Amino acid sequence: MSRPFDPTLYLVTDTALCAPRSVPEVVAAAVAGGVTAVQVRDKTASRRELLALTRAVQAVLAATPSVRLIVNDAVDVALLTGADGVHVGQDDLPAPEVRDLLGPNALIGVSVGSAAELDDVLALPAGTVDLVGLSPVWSTPTKPDTGAALGLEGTRALAARARAGGLTSVAIGGIHADTAAAVAATGVDGICVVSDVCAAADPAAAARTLRAALAGERVPA
Ligand SMILES: Cc1ncc(COP(=O)(O)OP(=O)(O)O)c(N)n1
Ligand SMILES: Cc1ncsc1CCOP(=O)(O)O
Numbered sequence: 001m002s003r004p005f006d007p008t009l010y011l012v013t014d015t016a017l018c019a020p021r022s023v024p025e026v027v028a029a030a031v032a033g034g035v036t037a038v039q040v041r042d043k044t045a046s047r048r049e050l051l052a053l054t055r056a057v058q059a060v061l062a063a064t065p066s067v068r069l070i071v072n073d074a075v076d077v078a079l080l081t082g083a084d085g086v087h088v089g090q091d092d093l094p095a096p097e098v099r100d101l102l103g104p105n106a107l108i109g110v111s112v113g114s115a116a117e118l119d120d121v122l123a124l125p126a127g128t129v130d131l132v133g134l135s136p137v138w139s140t141p142t143k144p145d146t147g148a149a150l151g152l153e154g155t156r157a158l159a160a161r162a163r164a165g166g167l168t169s170v171a172i173g174g175i176h177a178d179t180a181a182a183v184a185a186t187g188v189d190g191i192c193v194v195s196d197v198c199a200a201a202d203p204a205a206a207a208r209t210l211r212a213a214l215a216g217e218r219v220p221a
């Protein structure tokens with residue numbers, strides 16, 4: 001990685017949940033509220049649309065170079081935009097091939113939903129994968145096609161093994177302000193949210209509330 005990656009509060013975008021606001025508009029507000037990393041994710045966009053969306057988000061993030069930009073699934077879009085990296089799941093391109101395509105400075109994330117999947121990542125040569133997305137912590141309407149929920153204990157166990165193996169870990173799935181602190185306490189390096197920020201009436205306030213929760217401040221119910 002050329003610049004440090006701060007996974008503390010990692011926003012994964014959802015175009016439909018952001019509507020009627022644009023994704024770049026929501027990202028700008030979320031970053032103002034304290035989001036530290038952004039993944040552009042749109043499972044229904046064409047590649048051409050995803051390319052344009054990624055470029056638009058990249059333009060917003062140009063003002064905050066510490067907030068890294070990751071593309072979900074689409075290695076071609078990451079290459080074309082010069083985004084900071086790619087996140088791939090168990091059915092996407094394999095991490096070693098993605099590393100070959102993107103080179104040593106890219107940030108590569110992989111979804112992990114079980115000890116066996118984490119073992120597979122840990123067995124790869126050092127430097128292949130930077131980050132694992134432990135998922136889902138809880139089942140979520142945002143992504144109905146996940147594996148079984150890890151819960152806090154499952155997340156804690158995977159986070160410890162990831163850390164011992166030198167991997168950064170983030171947790172994703174069903175995380176909101178009232179649970180963010182408990183998830184952070186499992187030992188992950190950061191939390192990921194989609195709906196909590198993308199569907200919020202005020203995405204900046206939602207991000208601020210999540211940061212406050214992570215800082216140990218009491219979050220109103
Ligand atoms: C940080 C992070 N973790 C997990 C996921 C899920 O990726 P995947 O399993 O490939 O599912 P889709 O997001 O592609 O539907 C993620 N995107 N980000
Ligand atoms: C992309 C993804 N991967 C695992 S769960 C999930 C969606 C999380 O969405 P939300 O934060 O709204 O529960």
Ligand SMILES: [Mg+2]
Binds near residue numbers: 072073089092
């Ligand atoms: Mg994927």
